Amino acid sequence: MFRRGSYAQVASGNAGSGQSNPVPARSGQFSHLANSGSFPLAMSSYSHSRHARSIDADGHHGSMSNSLSRSGPVPSYSSQMGHMGGYSSLQDAGAPAFFVPSYLRGSRHAEKLEEAHKARIAAYREQRSTHSSNAGSLSTSSSSVNLHKPGHSYRGLTHEIIERTPAFIEEPVAPWPTRWDEKDKFAQMEVEEDGRLAKFAGASKSGHDEAAAIRADFPMPRQCGIYYYEVTVVSKGKDGRIIGVGFSEAKVPLNRIPGWEPGSFAYHGDDGLSFTSTTSGKPFGPKFGTLDVIGCGINFRTNTAFFTKNGQYIGAPFENLKPNVQYYPSIGMKKPNEALRANFGQEPFAFDIDSIVQGEKATIQQEIALSKGQPREHGSTDETQFIQSLIGQYLAHDGYVETAKAFAEEAIEEAQALAADGQADVLYLQTEEDIDAINRQRIRAAILDGDIDKALKHTTAYYPSVLRDNENIYFKLRCRKFIEMIRLCSELNAQVLPHIIPTPPSKRSTASTLNNRNSTATDEYDFEMELDEQLGVHNGAPWGDDDDEDEDDLEAKQKKLQDSTTAMIEYGMELKQEFANDPRREVKRALEDTFALIAYENVRESSLAPLLETSGRVPVAEELNSAILVSLGKSSSAALERLVQQTEALVSELADDGGPGAFINVRKDLLQ
Amino acid sequence: MSSSTVSVSVPTPTQQHPFQRKIDEIKPSKPDIDFLVMDYLISHGYPRTAAKFAKEAGVPTHLIEEESIEARVEIRHAIHKGDIDTAINQINDLDPQILDRNPALHFALLRLQLIELIRNCTSVPTSDITPAINFASSQLAPRAATNESFLKDLELTMTLLIFLPSNDLQPQLAELLKPELRQQVAAKVNEAILTSTGARGEARIYSLYRARQWSEIRAREAGKDLPASLPLGLEPSLVQANGHGEAGDVMVQ
Numbered sequence: 001m002f003r004r005g006s007y008a009q010v011a012s013g014n015a016g017s018g019q020s021n022p023v024p025a026r027s028g029q030f031s032h033l034a035n036s037g038s039f040p041l042a043m044s045s046y047s048h049s050r051h052a053r054s055i056d057a058d059g060h061h062g063s064m065s066n067s068l069s070r071s072g073p074v075p076s077y078s079s080q081m082g083h084m085g086g087y088s089s090l091q092d093a094g095a096p097a098f099f100v101p102s103y104l105r106g107s108r109h110a111e112k113l114e115e116a117h118k119a120r121i122a123a124y125r126e127q128r129s130t131h132s133s134n135a136g137s138l139s140t141s142s143s144s145v146n147l148h149k150p151g152h153s154y155r156g157l158t159h160e161i162i163e164r165t166p167a168f169i170e171e172p173v174a175p176w177p178t179r180w181d182e183k184d185k186f187a188q189m190e191v192e193e194d195g196r197l198a199k200f201a202g203a204s205k206s207g208h209d210e211a212a213a214i215r216a217d218f219p220m221p222r223q224c225g226i227y228y229y230e231v232t233v234v235s236k237g238k239d240g241r242i243i244g245v246g247f248s249e250a251k252v253p254l255n256r257i258p259g260w261e262p263g264s265f266a267y268h269g270d271d272g273l274s275f276t277s278t279t280s281g282k283p284f285g286p287k288f289g290t291l292d293v294i295g296c297g298i299n300f301r302t303n304t305a306f307f308t309k310n311g312q313y314i315g316a317p318f319e320n321l322k323p324n325v326q327y328y329p330s331i332g333m334k335k336p337n338e339a340l341r342a343n344f345g346q347e348p349f350a351f352d353i354d355s356i357v358q359g360e361k362a363t364i365q366q367e368i369a370l371s372k373g374q375p376r377e378h379g380s381t382d383e384t385q386f387i388q389s390l391i392g393q394y395l396a397h398d399g400y401v402e403t404a405k406a407f408a409e410e411a412i413e414e415a416q417a418l419a420a421d422g423q424a425d426v427l428y429l430q431t432e433e434d435i436d437a438i439n440r441q442r443i444r445a446a447i448l449d450g451d452i453d454k455a456l457k458h459t460t461a462y463y464p465s466v467l468r469d470n471e472n473i474y475f476k477l478r479c480r481k482f483i484e485m486i487r488l489c490s491e492l493n494a495q496v497l498p499h500i501i502p503t504p505p506s507k508r509s510t511a512s513t514l515n516n517r518n519s520t521a522t523d524e525y526d527f528e529m530e531l532d533e534q535l536g537v538h539n540g541a542p543w544g545d546d547d548d549e550d551e552d553d554l555e556a557k558q559k560k561l562q563d564s565t566t567a568m569i570e571y572g573m574e575l576k577q578e579f580a581n582d583p584r585r586e587v588k589r590a591l592e593d594t595f596a597l598i599a600y601e602n603v604r605e606s607s608l609a610p611l612l613e614t615s616g617r618v619p620v621a622e623e624l625n626s627a628i629l630v631s632l633g634k635s636s637s638a639a640l641e642r643l644v645q646q647t648e649a650l651v652s653e654l655a656d657d658g659g660p661g662a663f664i665n666v667r668k669d670l671l672q
Numbered sequence: 673m674s675s676s677t678v679s680v681s682v683p684t685p686t687q688q689h690p691f692q693r694k695i696d697e698i699k700p701s702k703p704d705i706d707f708l709v710m711d712y713l714i715s716h717g718y719p720r721t722a723a724k725f726a727k728e729a730g731v732p733t734h735l736i737e738e739e740s741i742e743a744r745v746e747i748r749h750a751i752h753k754g755d756i757d758t759a760i761n762q763i764n765d766l767d768p769q770i771l772d773r774n775p776a777l778h779f780a781l782l783r784l785q786l787i788e789l790i791r792n793c794t795s796v797p798t799s800d801i802t803p804a805i806n807f808a809s810s811q812l813a814p815r816a817a818t819n820e821s822f823l824k825d826l827e828l829t830m831t832l833l834i835f836l837p838s839n840d841l842q843p844q845l846a847e848l849l850k851p852e853l854r855q856q857v858a859a860k861v862n863e864a865i866l867t868s869t870g871a872r873g874e875a876r877i878y879s880l881y882r883a884r885q886w887s888e889i890r891a892r893e894a895g896k897d898l899p900a901s902l903p904l905g906l907e908p909s910l911v912q913a914n915g916h917g918e919a920g921d922v923m924v925q
Contacts, residue, residue, distance in 0.1 A: 368879065371886035384855070386906075387877055391712055393906055394705070400728045407713075407721040417752035418851045639906035640709070640877075643884055644700040646902055649691065650887035653896050660890060670880045671704050 101176070101228070101345025103357040108655065108665040109223040112173045174223055177216035177329050177344045184328075186212035186254040196346070197234065198331060199339040211257040213332035215248060216344065220298055220327050223655050225662030226360060228297030228353045229329050230308075233269065233290050234339040243269040243338060245294045247305070248330040257332035264330065265318050267294065267307045274307075274317035285314040293350040298327060300658020301360070308351040323657060361663045368664075390640050396437040397638035436632060439463075440625055447621040450614065452481035455624070463628050470627045473620075475579060475587060479594050480620050482575055485568040486597050487612050490604055492561040496554065572598065644671070689899040706731050708877050715866060715875040717745045740766065740865055747865070751858040752851070756785035763861065770868050775815065777864055779822050780857050782811050786829055787848055794836035801833055 098117045104110045179195025188202025189212045198214050220227035231245050244257040246266030252258070259266035259275025267274050269288040273281025288294055288309055295308035299316075303323055306316040321327070331340050343349065388411060395404035439462045446454040456477055459466055467474040572595065579587055593611060600606040610616075637645075647666050654661025664670075706729045713722040719741045725731060743766050750759035760781055763770055771778040789804040808830060816822040832848060835841055847853065863873035891898055 365879075368883050368886045371882050371889065383878070383881070384859070387712070387875075387881060390877070390881075390904075390906060391709055394709060395725070400725060403721055403724040403728050406724045407718060410718045410721050414748070414752065417749050418855055639904040641700050641705060642695070642904050643880065644705060644708075645695045645698045646904070647880055647884040647887060648698045648700075649695045650891050650898075650902075651883065653691075653694075653891050653898075654887055654894070657894075659894060661887060664883065666880075666883065667704065670876060670883055671708055672876075 097346070099178075099344075099346050102348060103226065103228065103353045104176075104224055104345070106665060106668055107224065107662070108652070108668075109173070109221065109225075109662065111665070113175060116173045174221040175218050176221050176224065176227065177218045177229065179217050179344070180214050180342065181217040184217075184254070185214035188212050189214045189254075193341065196343075197339060197341045198333075200333045200336055202336065210255060211242065211244075211332050211334045213244075213248075213252075213254040213256065213258055213330055215250070215254070215328040215330045216342070218328070219250070220247065220329065222300040222326075222658030223662055225301055225655070225658055225660075226297060226299050226353070226357050228295060228349070228351075228356075229345070230293055230295040230343045230349055230351065231331060231340045232293050232343070233288060234341050235290060235337055242332075242334045243288070243340065244275070244332040245269075245296055245307075245340070246275075246330060247296060247298065247327040249325055250328060252330075254332075257334065258330045259332075263325075265305060265321075265327075266330070266332070267296070267314075267317070269294075276318060282317065284317045285309060295349065295351045295353070296329065297353065297356075299360070300662065301660055303658075311350040311352070313351070357663070361669075364660045364663045365669070367660070390643065394638040394640040401438070401441060436462075436628075440628055443628070444621045444625055447477075447480070447617050447624065448614075450484045450487070450617060452477055452484055455621075456481075459624065459628070463631055466624070466627050466631045469631065472584075472587075473623055473627050475582075475590070476620050476623065478575055478578075479590055480617065482568070482571055482594055483597065483611060483616070485564065485571055486603060489561065489564050489568055490602070490612070492557060492564060493602075494604075496557050496561055569598075689897075691896075691898050695902075708880065711872075712875040712877050714741060715862075715872065717741055717748055717862060719745060740869055744862055744865055748858045748862060751781075751784070751861060752854055754784075754788045754791075754854065756781055756788060759861070760785075763865070766865060767868050770864050773868075774864050775819075776822075777857075777860055779812070779815050779819075779825070780860065782815070783825055783829055784854060784857055786812060786826075787832065787853075790829070790832045790836060791849065794833065804833065 098114065100110045100114070180191045180198045182191050182195070185191065185198070188200060190199045190201040191197065191214070192199060195217070200212050202212065216229075220229075233243060242257055244259050244266035246258045246264065248258050248261070248264035248266075252261045252263045257266065257268070257275075258264040259268060259281070260277075260279045262277040265274075265276040267284060268281060269292070271281065272283075272285050272287040274284035275281040285307065286309060293308075293310050296305065297308075298305045298321065300323075303319065303321040304316045305318040305321060307314045329342070329344070331342075333340065392404065392407055392411070395407055439458065443455045443458045443462075446452070446458065456467070467477075576591065576595070579591060582588065593608065597603050597606075597608050597611060600608065603609060603612060644666070647670070651661040651664050651666050655664070706725075709729075710722060710725060710731045713725060722741070743762060747759050747762045747766075750756070750762065760771070771781070786804065786808055789807055790801075793799045793801045793804050808826065812822075812826050816826040828844065829848060832845055835845060841849070867873045888898070888902060
């Protein structure tokens with residue numbers, strides 16, 4: 001049975017050597033991690049189909065994870081730390097390259113993976129800095145690198161839990177293969193050069209059916225639409241026999257050459273035949289040997305696999321691949337010293353796969369261009385008109401009132417020119433929704449102006465049910481109105497107060513335009529006034545002329561202040577009466593806060609001043625706007641926004657299983 | 673489209689279809705959409721709207737500094753009105769190569785002009801049809817001689833002379849008199865001018881819209897679990913001029 005003694009043993013490739021276990025058990029996630037220079041951060045993002053397998057094949061999780069976690073032997077622990085350290089410094093230097101195979105550049109899937117990668121690096125950095133104080137502990141370093149908490153006995157299970165709750169991305173993004181998998185290989189296979197080179201290290205001893213195979217770390221993601229990789233035959237070995245390049249399902253045993261077992265597919269170098277599920281191949285291509293570059297790709301849209309040799313397309317020997325199975329790049333060899341180096345996209349490919357993918361994209365775009373489905377939900381069947389109304393609705397919906405107006409005018413001009421003798425229908429872009437948009441804009445504008453009464457009046461008139469059905473919004477509006485009244489009083493107060501002491505005209509003129517002053521300005525003002533006083537410049541004589549007017553004005557203002565204060569207090573009582581018995585906590589709190597405002601003689605200098613800010617109107621306006629939209633049975637987004645949303649969602653639906661959507665990047669291809 | 677593969681459960685307001693959630697999770701970027709709108713306004717030729725939009729939406733103004741827009745509006749206007757002669761002159765003023773490089777477009781314009789001539793000279797029973805015949809033989813016939821489909825189009829157009837005036841044309845001929853034909857040609861001219869300046873011929877929103885239609889059809893074919901319908905929420909919005917109500921008054925003062 002496979003039991004790992006220490007990390008170092010695994011790293012050196014000796015673990016389990018000589019074992020006859022047909023399916024090499026997956027050893028710890030850590031060993032993989034520590035060795036994967038190229039794509040470590042993506043590991044935990046993706047539910048590995050092989051985790052299930054590792055449970056099947058390996059009954060020793062308990063003991064294994066023991067060795068990895070708390071009670072693990074010290075040497076193993078320390079060697080891991082060494083690797084972690086190495087890894088993190090690499091990470092900081094930007095060395096473990098996240099790479100995008102050339103043919104996938106600009107694809108939506110590549111974007112998603114890159115986003116996930118960046119999020120992981122960011123999270124990793126953050127965690128590292130958070131935990132740097134106790135970086136010596138295994139738990140910290142392991143979680144900071146891979147979010148794997150130690151001490152979980154069943155790794156398969158742990159994965160499930162951890163991978164379901166990644167903090168930074170919503171759903172796992174399937175990474176592409178980056179290297180040969182140290183733990184998914186025949187025992188005597190050696191992996192070198194950052195996982196790129198696979199070498200048969202064992203002695204050829206067993207029966208002629210025996211061989212050594214290895215799989216890549218991740219399956220070929222269907223979301224790529226086309227996945228392609230190449231291997232170079234570095235050395236064919238002495239009496240080189242049988243090198244197989246292809247792909248296989250996760251559970252295919254690795255003690256035979258790919259192509260012979262069910263679920264494996266390969267092109268063999270010794271005879272140029274293609275094999276799947278059987279030892280008798282079919283005539284396919286030329287033989288290949290040392291220094292030949294063999295490419296293998298799957299087109300998930302057509303579910304076919306194809307091969308290339310030295311940059312030349314050979315053919316597609318495998319069709320009708322299962323659409324719901326994950327295939328891993330896989331190679332196999334038979335003789336000592338045979339070695340293959342893989343290019344999973346880290347380097348340019350020998351074959352011009354980019355053109356194949358571009359061609360595929362072009363095919364899909366052609367298909368789209370010809371797809372002029374009828375707009376069904378619309379009176380018009382004409383694409384041009386439909387788009388025109390989409391634009392018109394967006395402009396009105398999002399509150400570009402002037403633009404909407406200009407658009408309607410220009411569209412009408414256009415329609416009139418077209419209509420013979422001006423007799424034909426002149427098409428307007430206005431809709432009921434547009435009336436709503438204008439009403440909503442009025443209501444919104446009223447709230448933003450602080451005119452809550454107007455907003456309440458309009459809302460009640462146009463959307464009587466909204467305030468009934470959304471009592472909390474009604475309450476917020478009432479509170480806001482109270483706040484606006486307090487604002488008014490405090491403004492009037494600020495205007496009236498300075499007049500108690502006569503002031504120079506320059507200041508007075510300032511005082512009369514005080515409407516929107518904030519507390520800072522008032523402070524300054526008062527300060528200057530005091531200054532003036534001290535300097536004795538408050539002598540009224542030179543400015544006596546307009547004093548009378550000012551006296552009247554002042555009187556009026558004082559009167560107004562008095563009235564406003566009375567009204568405010570009355571309104572406050574009313575408000576209190578209406579909501580005092582409301583059991584909801586947020587209502588009570590809001591009432592308390594609001595009423596506390598009255599307690600201050602100069603609210604603007606109190607700690608509650610922020611409540612008076614005009615910016616507090618915005619959320620109320622937004623909330624009411626949304627409520628109105630909902631009451632109209634409408635989503636809060638314009639049809640054009642939904643068009644974008646639906647297109648992205650549908651295309652991604654068509655991409656998940658490698659369908660035609662994989663070849664479209666809505667944002668890049670259609671929006672920009 | 674196989675609607676039978678669509679999930680049986682009819683989504684109710686309370687029970688949202690899982691796909692709707694996927695849609696809602698996508699947050700389109702406002703600048704992207706504004707760009708899409710601006711792109712449409714420029715490429716379609718709504719200069720005043722584009723200027724207002726640049727101001728209101730804060731879209732970078734370099735987008736509206738598209739040189740050909742005024743000319744394109746005038747040309748479109750001329751074609752829509754049936755003033756093809758003016759349109760051709762204006763196109764040639766802009767770039768004489770445009771029509772040279774697009775013989776089919778040039779022919780379509782000339783044929784439109786012929787249709788207008790025929791329409792004019794058949795509107796009065798006693799009028800002379802020679803201008804139409806002269807125009808056809810001098811301008812269109814030489815081009816039609818070299819191209820099968822041009823010839824067919826020309827022949828069809830000439831039969832108008834026989835049937836007009838008539839209220840009961842066969843559909844093929846009635847098509848020729850519909851404003852849609854002018855609209856189509858105008859759109860093609862617009863595209864050609866844009867392409868000649870190195871711009872995209874068609875506004876992006878068209879591709880987006882087609883991709884939306886295409887992807888729904890393909891997703892339903894593939895048996896994906898989608899709601900029975902995916903409305904955009906765009907109500908019938910084309911109110912006829914004589915029947916327009918308050919909305920028109922409010923928006924178009």
